[in-house]
Amino acid sequence: MNEFSKSLAVTASALRAQAARLTHVSENISNADTPGYRRKTVSFQAVRDLETDVSQVKVGRVSLDRSELDQIHDPSHPLADETGHYEGSNVDLMIEVADAREAQRTYEANLKMFDQTRQMSSSLMDLLRR
Template identity: 65%
Template sequence: MSDFSSARSVSASGMQAQAQRLRHLSENISNADTPGYRRKMISFETALGQGDSIAKVEVGRVRLDQTELSQIYDPSHPLADAGGQYSGSNVNLLIELADAREAQRSYEANLKMFDQARKMSSSLMQLLRN
């Protein structure tokens, strides 16, 4: 595998990982008001391809955030206990939006690297033709 295709492959794996991350972040944001919802978190792992020493990014297992669920006082809510409270979610919108911005920027950085490797490969091919 050439260096250019290796660079594109690594960048593509990074874009796929960040896209997965954005998907889970959007699920968290959309379920922020769902009672009992636990925030989903993913981790990234290094994966070596078959037969080469190129390390790619892979999404690890999806885990649920085990921090305490917020207790909401609303005696009229159908899930409220005798004290008038029910468990909300543990999603903090500020954290989710910051993580989404970070994932978006990481995706864009991988996209620029992919595009740069493509341009360099095309330029090299053009030089070899002349």
């Protein structure tokens, strides 16, 4: 595997990882008002491919945030207990928006690296053809 292919493999793995992160952030945002919903968090890990000798980014375990759920007082809600409270979600929209922006910027940076590698490879091929 040549160096261009290795670079493309690394950036492609990072693009897939950030896409997965954006998927979970969007799930969190869409379920922010769902009673009992726990925020999902994604971890990343570096995995070395022994065959190609390239470290790539892989999505690790998706875990649930175990912080306390908000107690919402609404006696008319069907899930309310005898005191009129029910458990909301533990999604903080400000954190989710910040995570989405970070994932988006990281995705864009990896996309630029992918494109630059592709352009360098193309330029090299053009030079070799002359």
